[in-house]
Amino acid sequence: MHYRFIDVRGIDDEPRGDFAAQRRGQRNGLCGAEVPGQLHMVTGLHTGDVGFRIELHTKEPPLGARWEEAVEVSFRTTTAEMGLHAFDDSYEFSLPPGDYRVRYCARGMQQGEEEDTLSGEQPIDFYLLQFWPSRPPAPDRILRQTSNAAAYWHRQDRDIEIPPDERLVEERRIAAEQEQYDRTRFGDRVPNDRLRDAETYIPSFRALDDDLMWALGGADDELHRAVARWAALRALSIAELTANPMVAPTVSALQQGEHPPAPFDEQVPDYSAYKDHIPDGVGVPRLPWTCEPGDDRPQERSVAALYAVTATNNSDSLSAALNAVQHTAAAYGADQYTQFLTDLWGAFPQLRLGNQASG
Structure with missing residues (x-):
């Protein structure tokens, strides 16, 4: 193309x-x-x-x-x-x-x-x-x-x-x-304009966690950014990249509530900038609703983790949160993503309260 x-x-x-x-x-x-x-x-x-x-x-x-x-x-x-x-x-x-x-x-x-x-x-x-x-x-x-x-x-x-x-x-x-x-x-619930216009594939997120989608849709910008950064850090951790010399400054920035520095300051990873510095990651089973029938190729954890990091740069905070969460779930893989979601709900109990109020 x-x-x-x-x-x-x-x-x-x-x-x-x-x-x-x-x-x-x-x-x-x-x-x-x-x-x-x-x-x-x-x-x-x-x-x-x-x-x-x-x-x-x-x-x-x-x-x-x-x-x-x-x-x-x-x-x-x-x-x-x-x-x-x-x-x-x-x-x-x-x-x-x-x-x-x-x-x-x-x-x-x-x-x-x-x-x-x-x-x-x-x-x-x-x-x-x-x-x-x-x-x-x-x-x-x-x-x-x-x-x-x-x-x-x-x-x-x-x-x-x-x-x-x-x-x-x-x-x-x-x-x-x-x-x-x-x-x-x-479904039967009416989305607000921010959720309707979010730059993500909604059916995929609904398959991941429908309640979380609605909770994030009703949250404010500050909470969106916090969730996005937290998810990206979890993705880097599961992919064993937090100690990587090229990634370490990004870890520090995310921990301090800042956007990632170069070369991770775009909305999608630029592999040409760091392909020689990031080792090939572990392959994990793909989330079943994200791949075509018969496609059994594994998901490379490091790739999904870097997508989670760059998702935090999205100018729309809701899109940043939704995409960072989805990419982090992909990094965990089909066998472990539910634990990631359990940890996320535990780390941000205000999401559950907001979801109950709007449901």
Whole structure:
């Protein structure tokens, strides 16, 4: 992945038209389909690997709850040999010639945009491209929008004026979809704006500890920061990194209630800055809800611990706490994370009181 763009076109076809031409006259900005036989898609990550899956269906599939962004376009292909092109890389797939409706879904797009260049081995944003036969062609649609990253691209270069009555219908539909999406993410409880906008994958945290999510959502900035720093220190301890000469100044800063110094002063780890100074960590079983079926690769403790540390730098204190806790749980691994959570609740009894008051 380079420059945030992925194309679908015939395997031997050359790209035609610039990005503006690809989506001229559209309402959505994530998947351009205005150049016949080609799709032009946007990702959050600028450079690095993203998760990407292509599916062919016989009829319109349901929109999965895990996807945070979703748009639809109409598409026609005259060749069966298609390619997914990302800068110098291409991946072949077959698609019978014909008319299709296409749904492009994204998860983790905001996180991908903020990281910009992937520093670890595992993707942080994921995409799904679904095709099913459909005639006649229909206008493109925004089905779901939850992130600032997606909102930016929907606004960028939009060159059509939507009539007020159509705009109202679209706004109501998106609002209804947002309400349904919130129910899928949060259940029957209504999140406050901070929790709804938190830069983390909510279903994963709910699987980890639903009560803790609500408790942190209702806590103040000071408590968020305290939890984030405490969790990061626990992650460094379980990964046996507290005595590492490069990490020791960060341990001291966190203990004093300060942000980590360089090279851990970014929101995501910069492995190029310290890869020769941090030893390979112990591999532990991944939290089961964080990996795809059949993926039994272990989680490297040191990697998860450093993600916990840099999570404390998030400008939003709630996001800092949620992400630091999740990464620390990952560092403990599937066999030990419950002990970490027990210790966290014990270290911050005010969280339990706040959760009881808001439940």
